Amino acid sequence: MSIKGNVAFVGYGDIPVGKYAERTSVQQAVQVSLNALETAGLKPGEIDTIITTRSFADEVYDWGIGLFGEEIGMKTKLEFQMFTGGASSSAMIKVASGLIMSGQAKNVLMVASNKWGTMKREAAVDQLAKLHHADWERPFGFFQIGAVALTMKLAFVFGMVTPEQSAAVAVSNRKWAAMNPNAMYRDPITIEDVLNSGFVADPIHVLESPPLADGAAALIMTSAADAEKLVDQPVYLLGAGSYFSFSNVSQAKAGGAEGQAIAAREAYEMAGVTPQDIDLASIYEPYPLGTLSWLVNLGLHKSMKSAGQWMLEGGGAPGGELPVTTDGGMLSRGHCAIAGGMLFAVEAVRQLRGEAGERQVKDPQIALATAMGGVGNSAFVEILGINP
Amino acid sequence: MSYTKPVPTVRPYTEEFWEAARRGEFLIQHCDDCDKNIFYPREVCPKCQSRNIKYVKASGKGRLFTFSLVEKGAPPDFKEDQPYVICLVDLEEKVRIGSMLVGYEDYDKLKPGMEVEVVFHPVTEEISLPKFRPVGSDFTFPELEG
Numbered sequence: 252m253s254i255k256g257n258v259a260f261v262g263y264g265d266i267p268v269g270k271y272a273e274r275t276s277v278q279q280a281v282q283v284s285l286n287a288l289e290t291a292g293l294k295p296g297e298i299d300t301i302i303t304t305r306s307f308a309d310e311v312y313d314w315g316i317g318l319f320g321e322e323i324g325m326k327t328k329l330e331f332q333m334f335t336g337g338a339s340s341s342a343m344i345k346v347a348s349g350l351i352m353s354g355q356a357k358n359v360l361m362v363a364s365n366k367w368g369t370m371k372r373e374a375a376v377d378q379l380a381k382l383h384h385a386d387w388e389r390p391f392g393f394f395q396i397g398a399v400a401l402t403m404k405l406a407f408v409f410g411m412v413t414p415e416q417s418a419a420v421a422v423s424n425r426k427w428a429a430m431n432p433n434a435m436y437r438d439p440i441t442i443e444d445v446l447n448s449g450f451v452a453d454p455i456h457v458l459e460s461p462p463l464a465d466g467a468a469a470l471i472m473t474s475a476a477d478a479e480k481l482v483d484q485p486v487y488l489l490g491a492g493s494y495f496s497f498s499n500v501s502q503a504k505a506g507g508a509e510g511q512a513i514a515a516r517e518a519y520e521m522a523g524v525t526p527q528d529i530d531l532a533s534i535y536e537p538y539p540l541g542t543l544s545w546l547v548n549l550g551l552h553k554s555m556k557s558a559g560q561w562m563l564e565g566g567g568a569p570g571g572e573l574p575v576t577t578d579g580g581m582l583s584r585g586h587c588a589i590a591g592g593m594l595f596a597v598e599a600v601r602q603l604r605g606e607a608g609e610r611q612v613k614d615p616q617i618a619l620a621t622a623m624g625g626v627g628n629s630a631f632v633e634i635l636g637i638n639p
Numbered sequence: 640m641s642y643t644k645p646v647p648t649v650r651p652y653t654e655e656f657w658e659a660a661r662r663g664e665f666l667i668q669h670c671d672d673c674d675k676n677i678f679y680p681r682e683v684c685p686k687c688q689s690r691n692i693k694y695v696k697a698s699g700k701g702r703l704f705t706f707s708l709v710e711k712g713a714p715p716d717f718k719e720d721q722p723y724v725i726c727l728v729d730l731e732e733k734v735r736i737g738s739m740l741v742g743y744e745d746y747d748k749l750k751p752g753m754e755v756e757v758v759f760h761p762v763t764e765e766i767s768l769p770k771f772r773p774v775g776s777d778f779t780f781p782e783l784e785g
Contacts (some may be wrong), residue, residue: 373715380714386647387679390768391739392709394716397725400707401737408705408751451712460712501679501727501737594700 255521258348259478259485261358262291262471264598268585269435271465272369272632276308279467279590280364281323282510287469292481295323298471300356301330304339307378307588308366310532314488317360319362321556328355330637336382337535339363340468340593341631346471357473364467368435375463378561380626384499396460396538398500399627400452402508405539406555407454412543414454416521416559418445421458421582423568428579429482430569430610435464435585459582461537466587467474486600489524489617490634492517500626510630511548511621518619518632519550526550529560529634530600530615532567533595535622537581542567545621546575549632574612577602596620599635642762644716645649649765652682653692660767665699667734668692678734698755700774708746713746722746728755728771739770742778 262287266279274282280303288295306314318329329350335342343361350356367375381396388398406412422442428434440458448457478485494510494517497503519525526549536542543558551573552558561567567575578584578598581591599618601607616638622631649657668677670684671691674676677684700764706726709778713721741758743749754774759767761783772778 376712376714380716384679385645386650386653389645389714390647390762390766391723391737391770392644392713392720392723393737394712394714394717396712397709398737399709400709401705401725401727404705404707405751450708450710452710453708457711499679499737501735502685624705 254348255489256487257475258351259473259475259487260470261473261478262598263597264285264469265433265597266467267433268464268466268587270368276306276364276366277319277322280319280362283467283469284362287471291471295325298358298360299328302343302361303329303332304363304589305334306364309370322593334627336626337592338631339589340623341622351474359472362469363590363593367463367588368465372592388499392404394629395451399538400455401500404454406540411555412448412559415442416563417539418442419563420542421445423562424576426568426582427577427610428583431578434579434583435462436583437587455538459539460588461581462589464585466590468590468597470585482605486603486635487634487639490518493631495629498628504572508544508627511545514630514632515549518634522634528617529619531612531618533599533620534576535595537586577610592622603637646763647767653680660759663759664770665697666694667697667732669695676732676734678736698731701728703751703753703755704729705751706740706749740778741770742772748754
């Protein structure tokens, strides 16, 4: 049986993203989980499955085995961690839907929390570097942004996109973030600001790389039947697609984006919808070209160039044709690691429930959220809707 | 001064690679079952999962696939090297390798497709890292001291 319309999100939780030294990783997780329970109308005792993930934080606050459940005071049938980089939450969504559909779980709490903002910066950068191959990447000075830069460089060299089009994504995200009280950076920026901010690694400018942040996110999923009893507006999972293809950038085809189109096709087919049906796209994008590449692979644009030109003309910005990354995304809302990945789905759920405040999109029916793990190693697409 | 950056670990299935690297030879692997060339070294063929793979000598020559000048984002161990250039190189033997580009004159004149060749960087008694330089460059790394 397809998952389409048979499972639904009933709760979501987040907290301000940024630098909050006073919050520990596990405390953040407790806070967002309580927020999610409140939006679901559920009591902690009604959760029977907890899925957590690796916490990027100073060691002393790492979650050990089950620390989150103990801190919040829950005993559940099942508690475990899942990890596939920034896409971990999308993998959780797939697993949660399977557990619910097969009758092995009733109410599933998914939660992620990370401390990239105020843990020692060198330690954060070092943790990221250690995700790269110990024999064949790290000895050559490879690291996260550098590996991504290698794939993005070609798009500029071959004229697939202009620096201004790339910068326009960062500017658009910032406009949305200005209306998100939980975003890390909310002051307006211009294309000139982006292009004059210097390179982290050519061609990625400082304002095109995500600020590392503290943050957390939670989602609660249950069956469609239970969801309809719990909340006024269940947010149904209509389709979920994914594809894994590599770990090291030297082994990637097509600039590391090869999984995006495959994941998108699976999600659209499962949901029985087309790109024209999408009212809001919550796109995982630590770097601007990620957004442009997704817009193409999601079938929303024909080329990086047309997607870039469209962003430059405000197509994805507030008041534009299709709202893109309405919480400000990694670039402005802040990159809180795995929690940062989950916040794309949180934003889609919040918008579909009509609870996004100043940045609320008018009457969205169908939204999509995407995620990527590593440097594009895994790609995920979820399609969500207000009707099953 | 001893070398303090990350260094590959010599493993049973990579011993031959590093031994050759010390002599200045660049090896890749070849699968005798599906005929595929393989890099980086593994215990099984990533195309057909055969264990029947062996090291063969490669030319060490290829073309620059892509590159990036790292100016601000390097991990702590490489901060002092900034700016440096990381790259992906397509070897003549149709395998792609991630490495560092050295010995270039003007970063802004680098182009994908440029001819490059391996140049070994001896960093410990055991390890000489395969890095790349433009063909025509006479850049070499110093011998290990002592």
